[in-house]
Amino acid sequence: MSKRLRKQKKINRQKRRSRFELFHPGNLQRKIDSYGYSFSIGRYGVFLFIAAAAAIGCGLLFCLRWYFICLVALACMAVLPFLILDGYKQMFEHRRFLDISDYMEQILYSFRLNPKILLSLKDTRTLFTKGRMHEVLGEAIHYIQQGIYDKDLYREALKIIEDAYPASRLNAIHEYMCTVESNGGACTEGIDLLLQDKAVWADNVMLLQEDKKAARIRVIFSLVVTVLLAVVFHCVYRSMPEKYAIVNHPLTQVSTTLYLILNIGIFRKANKQIAKSWIEPEDVDEEKLSGYFQMITDFEDKKETKKSLRIGGTVFAAAVLAGVFGQLFAAAFLAATALFLLNQHKIGYRLAYDRVVREINRVFPGWLMEMALLLQGNNVQVSIEKTIETAPAVLKPDLQKLSDSLKQTPDAIDPYLDFLGMFQLSSVLSSMKMLYAISESGNGDAQSQIRILLQRNSKMMDKSEKLTNEKSLAGINGVFYLPQVTVSFQTIVNMVVFMLVFLGQMK
Numbered sequence: 001m002s003k004r005l006r007k008q009k010k011i012n013r014q015k016r017r018s019r020f021e022l023f024h025p026g027n028l029q030r031k032i033d034s035y036g037y038s039f040s041i042g043r044y045g046v047f048l049f050i051a052a053a054a055a056i057g058c059g060l061l062f063c064l065r066w067y068f069i070c071l072v073a074l075a076c077m078a079v080l081p082f083l084i085l086d087g088y089k090q091m092f093e094h095r096r097f098l099d100i101s102d103y104m105e106q107i108l109y110s111f112r113l114n115p116k117i118l119l120s121l122k123d124t125r126t127l128f129t130k131g132r133m134h135e136v137l138g139e140a141i142h143y144i145q146q147g148i149y150d151k152d153l154y155r156e157a158l159k160i161i162e163d164a165y166p167a168s169r170l171n172a173i174h175e176y177m178c179t180v181e182s183n184g185g186a187c188t189e190g191i192d193l194l195l196q197d198k199a200v201w202a203d204n205v206m207l208l209q210e211d212k213k214a215a216r217i218r219v220i221f222s223l224v225v226t227v228l229l230a231v232v233f234h235c236v237y238r239s240m241p242e243k244y245a246i247v248n249h250p251l252t253q254v255s256t257t258l259y260l261i262l263n264i265g266i267f268r269k270a271n272k273q274i275a276k277s278w279i280e281p282e283d284v285d286e287e288k289l290s291g292y293f294q295m296i297t298d299f300e301d302k303k304e305t306k307k308s309l310r311i312g313g314t315v316f317a318a319a320v321l322a323g324v325f326g327q328l329f330a331a332a333f334l335a336a337t338a339l340f341l342l343n344q345h346k347i348g349y350r351l352a353y354d355r356v357v358r359e360i361n362r363v364f365p366g367w368l369m370e371m372a373l374l375l376q377g378n379n380v381q382v383s384i385e386k387t388i389e390t391a392p393a394v395l396k397p398d399l400q401k402l403s404d405s406l407k408q409t410p411d412a413i414d415p416y417l418d419f420l421g422m423f424q425l426s427s428v429l430s431s432m433k434m435l436y437a438i439s440e441s442g443n444g445d446a447q448s449q450i451r452i453l454l455q456r457n458s459k460m461m462d463k464s465e466k467l468t469n470e471k472s473l474a475g476i477n478g479v480f481y482l483p484q485v486t487v488s489f490q491t492i493v494n495m496v497v498f499m500l501v502f503l504g505q506m507k
Contacts, residue, residue, distance in 0.1 A: 022081040031085060035092035036132065039084075047084060051076040058260055062234055063247045068257040075261045079268045086268075086275035094209070097278040099133040100165040101202045104173055105195065112191040117154050117181050118144050136164045154178050167279040168366075169194075169201050176373050183377060189450075190376045196458060197369055204465035205278050208472060212274045215476040219270040222480055223263055226487035230259065233491060237498070243505050246497045255493035262486045266479060273476040282472060286393040289359055292352040293394050296422065304345035312342035356394055357423055362467045363392040365460035368431055372457065375450055380439035381406045395420075411440070427460055 021027045025044050032039040055076040059069030106127050110120040121141050128134040143149075143157040150156060158174040173194055180187045234256075237247050246252050319334035340347075367387060374383035384406070388399050398419050405415035416432040431453065438449045 022085065023078075028081050028085065032088045035088050036095075037088050037091070039088070044084070047080055048077060051080050055260075061231065062256045062260070063238070064257060065248075065253060068253055071257055072260050072264075075264050079264055082268060083271055086271045089275040093275065093277050093279075096132075096165065097205060099128070099131070100167050100170065100279055101198070101205075102127060103133060103137075103161075103165070104167070104169060104198050107177075108173065108191050108195050108198070111177055111180075112188060115177075115180050115184075115187050117158070117177055120177070132164065136161055152178070154181055165279060166281075168281045169198055172197075172370060172373065179377065185377060187376075190373055193369070193372055197461060200458065200461050200465060204462070204469060208469045209278065211469065211473055212476055215473065215480065216270050216274050219266070219476070219479050219483070222483040223267060226483040227263065230256075230487050230490060233494065237494065244498070244501055246494060246501055249497050249501065251497045252494055255490050259486050259490040263483060266482045266486070269482075270476060270479050273479065276472075282468070289356065289393045292356050293397065295352050296349065296356060297397075299349055301345075304349075308342050308345045312338045312340075312344075315341055353423075357425070358467065359392070359394045360420065360423065360425065360428070362464050363395065364425075364428060364431075365457055365464040367391060367395055368453070368457045369461065371435070372450060372453060375438065380435050381410060427456075431456065 022031065025041050028044065029039050029041065052073050055073035056069055059072050064072070103124060106124045107120050110123040111117070114120065114123075118141065121137055121144070125134065125137040125141065128137065140157045140160045143160060144153060147153065155174070155178050158178070162170055162174065176187075176190055176194060180190070234247070237245070237252075240246075315334055316338035319331045319338055322328075322334055323331035370387050370390075371380075371383050374386055378386070381403070384399060385403050388396060388403060391399050402415050402419050405412075405418070409415065413433075413436050416436040417429070419432050420428050434449060434453045434456075438453070441449055
């Protein structure tokens with residue numbers, strides 16, 4: 001078992017344990033207190049009463065038996081602690097985003113006026129008179145002032161802020177500040193670049209917040225409409241003659257109970273989506289992406305075609321035999337399966353290719369931003385070398401190849417053109433041509449080339465953020481359709497029960 005898998009299992013166990021702990025009102029209260037808000041046991045009791053009353057009301061409306069009403073009430077009370085916590089977490093995460101957004105902007109302006117980390121931190125701290133950011137900045141300032149450190153005083157002090165606010169843009173800002181602090185030199189252009197990048201990030205996060213809130217409203221609207229539809233159908237069933245009545249039928253009772261419980265779960269899922277962190281980058285399965293990338297680079301069409309022909313041909317032969325023996329349904333199913341297997345290598349390649357291209361479009365602008373910052377004090381070859389260690393999985397192999405090629409032929413353009421060449425991405429190709437031009441230019445020309453590169457990258461960064469937002473919105477947008485699935489399930493069950501009762505009365 002890999003180290004990453006063991007770590008993930010440990011995290012999952014801790015999450016399950018913490019979920020059960022929330023059923024105790026005291027633990028819920030302490031969790032909310034940790035977010036910086038107050039919550040009383042009395043208020044929790046009021047929420048419990050409202051949840052139980054709503055469950056009982058729905059149960060009576062759908063004519064459920066008392067034990068099914070109890071199940072619905074238990075489901076409501078079971079999700080209540082999580083709904084309450086999600087509400088407070090949503091406020092906490094929004095405040096945390098505003099804090100780190102204000103911090104990044106202020107620290108950059110302060111550092112541009114006086115390129116000293118300690119003075120910039122002190123100046124920025126005056127903006128936060130209280131709260132978590134005020135405390136964290138105080139810890140970082142104290143760490144620098146006491147002067148005791150392991151390897152790098154400023155990086156370790158700024159790491160305190162990064163641990164409390166793990167925003168993706170924060171590392172780049174702090175790294176640039178540390179570089180200027182140790183090496184000196186002008187920092188105006190680098191600061192302007194970081195401010196522009198921060199503005200793009202903050203604007204897109206705020207847009208994502210609005211989109212998620214709108215998506216949650218759509219989910220709630222979908223729930224209300226489908227529940228009203230279920231109530232209308234229920235009224236129709238209740239108005240039927242006694243001999244055709246299905247309201248009290250066991251299957252109807254079970255399906256209605258399940259329908260209500262599933263809707264409670266859908267509401268909980270929609271709220272959970274909007275209570276996520278706005279600053280922490282979403283988890284990316286680097287191993288899977290590396291596997292996709294390796295699959296594309298190692299793909300041999302002839303070899304994979306032969307493999308597909310062997311597997312698909314075997315299944316097709318089975319389809320022919322099934323047809324000969326008169327098993328037409330089995331023959332059709334096997335023939336369709338054979339057709340899929342004959343093309344499975346192409347389908348698998350295309351899926352992996354599209355996934356990698358999408359990831360490249362998402363992460364390449366961020367890498368280019370890092371390059372632009374490094375180019376303020378390094379040449380192109382050194383800057384590329386410095387980015388390899390922290391580069392995303394889909395870029396790292398070709399970056400290493402590019403670096404090795406430049407060591408052998410530093411003046412050649414081919415290594416730049418070959419970077420991610422198999423994907424033929426125009427944005428990547430034009431950027432690499434620009435990097436080559438910068439490497440061949442004098443210092444003055446290089447700065448003008450970098451400015452042009454940054455203008456292009458700004459648009460790419462905005463597109464990259466929107467791709468990230470689309471990925472984040474996919475979850476809650478998918479929840480919108482779930483109420484339609486649950487009401488369809490309940491309606492189908494009720495219609496089947498009605499047909500059974502009706503046919504039973506016809507005998």
